[in-house]
Ligand SMILES: *[C@@H]1O[C@H](CO)[C@@H](O)[C@H](O)[C@H]1NC(C)=O
């Protein structure tokens with residue numbers, strides 16, 4: 609079901625191109641963060657609530673003590689500026705969402721000074737467990753928004769999990785009601801190149817179903 613068609617990929621390119629100014633109606637987003645083989649899976653949800661965005665992490669598998677390079681530190685995760693790319697590497701997501709030039713590492717005594725996208729810096733790393741799952745994590749982040757601040761909105765972003773700095777899994781942050789209505793294809797060079805690659809098709813069709821693709825990439 610994941611490998612649909614080049615048509616699905618073109619539709620994905622079309623809806624990305626169709627993305628415009630976020631509307632105030634946006635309330636919910638989700639990111640299925642994993643690697644290509646599905647060895648690591650964490651589902652993230654982002655819900656608009658009083659005072660910010662309620663972020664929930666559900667650890668389905670893979671983030672184990674055996675895998676963690678620095679077991680005490682655990683896994684870092686961030687919102688990155690760009691979606692998972694046509695070559696479906698986590699590198700395509702570029703850097704952390706940081707429109708106000710916040711600093712890293714995050715000073716937890718004053719999170720206003722931190723990078724908006726540095727979720728683990730602000731709220732703590734994912735602590736590995738023996739079996740790779742972890743108890744649900746949730747918190748309200750008052751810097752996040754679907755519509756504000758300028759250039760810092762959550763739409764069109766991605767979530768990346770790191771293991772001692774190395775990007776091990778990523779997934780697009782798919783926001784309901786944003787850029788998911790237009791399905792006409794839009795040709796662009798990146799799409800044409802990616803269409804010959806079955807895993808790139810995975811990215812396209814997965815995005816259409818609200819699911820995402822991922823991979824193991826070094827920084
Ligand atoms: C945030 O989400 C969690 C579940 O993920 C829920 O238990 C909690 O009540 C939510 N908080 C608010 C303020 O909605």
Ligand SMILES: *[C@@H]1O[C@H](CO)[C@@H](O)[C@H](O)[C@H]1NC(C)=O
Nearest residue numbers: 706707708709710757758759
């Ligand atoms: C952040 O830094 C960049 C590059 O130095 C600069 O162009 C931009 O105006 C800064 N943004 C803010 C909000 O300070």
Ligand SMILES: *[C@@H]1O[C@H](CO)[C@@H](O)[C@H](O)[C@H]1NC(C)=O
Nearest residue numbers: 710711717718719720721722
């Ligand atoms: C917290 O950080 C912000 C942004 O860097 C800064 O303007 C503010 O003065 C800091 N507050 C404290 C108490 O240090």
Ligand SMILES: *[C@@H]1O[C@H](CO)[C@@H](O)[C@H](O)[C@H]1NC(C)=O
Nearest residue numbers: 676677678771772773774827
């Ligand atoms: C973990 O990251 C640190 C800092 O980048 C690096 O010096 C160290 O070699 C890494 N550990 C492993 C086992 O890769």
Ligand SMILES: *[C@@H]1O[C@H](CO)[C@@H](O)[C@H](O)[C@H]1NC(C)=O
Nearest residue numbers: 782784785786788816817818
């Ligand atoms: C598209 O947005 C609507 C809300 O406008 C939402 O109900 C629906 O689930 C979204 N579809 C996808 C595939 O994200």
